[in-house]
Amino acid sequence: MGYVPGPNDPFYELMQPPPDETPAQATARQKRELDAQRVNDKIDEEIKQERVQARKGRNVIKVLLLGQSESGKSTTLKNFRMRFSSDEWEAERDGWRSVVQLNVVRSITTIIRVVEAEINGDAPAESDDDQSIVTVESSDSESLKFTDRHQLLMIRLAPLLGVEAELKRRLGAGAEPVQPTSMSATPFDTPQEDHNRRKRLPEFSVRSWKDVLEVGNRSGLHGSTSAASDADLPTTTIAGCKDDMRSLWNDVAVQQALKRRKLQLPDSAGFFLNDLDRIATRDYVVTDNDIVRARLRTVGIQEHRLLFKHGPWDHTKSGKGSGWEWRIFDVGGCRTLRSAWLPYFEGVNVIIFLSPVSVFDQRLEEDSRVNRLEDSILLWTSICSSKLLSKTQLILFLNKCDLLRRKLKRGVKVAQYLPSYGDKPNDVMAVVKYFREKFRDIQKQCSPEHRSAYIYPTTVTDTEATALTLESVRDGVLRENLAASQLI
Ligand SMILES: Nc1nc2c(ncn2[C@@H]2O[C@H](COP(=O)(O)OP(=O)(O)OP(=O)(O)O)[C@@H](O)[C@H]2O)c(=O)[nH]1
């Protein structure tokens, strides 16, 4: 209701209707007054909303997850959601089932193609000399022959090709990173035409998890009733192929062929294929560990929100918590996608940068001329040097420490790929310490202004250890941002 002046108000006379007003004029006047009042109310409401937003805005923290492809950005996001958004996490659990199945089937069909090529005597596809491969150990040095038993396995596993196509169709998964095909090493470079596209089988990708998980839940694929699982042909087929998949994966001749052709299966392939008894069943229930290992390449930038209601410094003058909202952006790390990061740098409070420490002997999937560690260092240097990001808090995860441990145990020597490593011990502690110092020095030297270094060695597929890291990250971020906004 607007202000209505009383008889003593100087505006009283002015606001009285004219004495000779006709009924039609009175109606028109009242309508004008009503319209004016509506406009006023709308403006008042907008001002109120703006104030609410401004108040909320003080507690919004914008977080970007950056790093090369397969560095573990989406896996880190999964850990955040598992730990701090557990209701949504549980609601989405069933939706991941088809994604895990697609991971399993995809690895098997990739192996099938290799075995077929071996049987047909096809020449190995273009590959790198120093790519790491996921294999079980094979002690035989002599090349083992493929037999009729392998031919039979191929025939029996052929239905999985159809399952792969069906799962991809249902999930809306594309087989290739979508446009653009031009690449840039850092988000600040002008993209160059990609002349070096690899002829490998591309990974599947989706635009957004939400779409995939909704499809999974909506299509009734994952109901626990037997009727639902009967209707789910991919699950039935996968369960029917369990023993043959296991035979294929554990076969020594097959493992030799994978090694010979330097096939690079995803990091999670071994985890899933070594656990087929649990996963390739009709009543398979997805675990947290499965979800953090399920690979789904990111191509679009995804935003997820987390609410922290009870942060340690989260109290207003009245003593009541007002809450903190984190907007986390997960980007695609492939060089073809890095130019899309730039618009997200505006107003970003925190960057969590992932650099995998196990990749010193690997090349980029999208450009086989480039060593992955060199790529990661280049990217980190560009982020540290950026004036646009000079006030952004940088947190570095030296990730995939488990894979580093495994690689060093296999006898791979860091100094062979990184001469500057010299004769330091070839063990995880020493290697991680070396990387930590190198990355910290880059931050120190390249940052336009001084900022603290937050560096964590991580294995983000280890959800328990990562939960502790994320708590420390959360507290550090809230503390630093409160300090920045001079609230403490
Ligand atoms: N063993 C192991 N695997 C990891 C680790 N971190 C990530 N992975 C696996 O590596 C694969 C790639 O991880 P993602 O989180 O999808 O990588 P990303 O950085 O989001 O990659 P893009 O979306 O292509 O940019 C997944 O299968 C993960 O399960 C780790 O610390 N150890």
Ligand SMILES: [Mg+2]
């Ligand atoms: Mg990703």
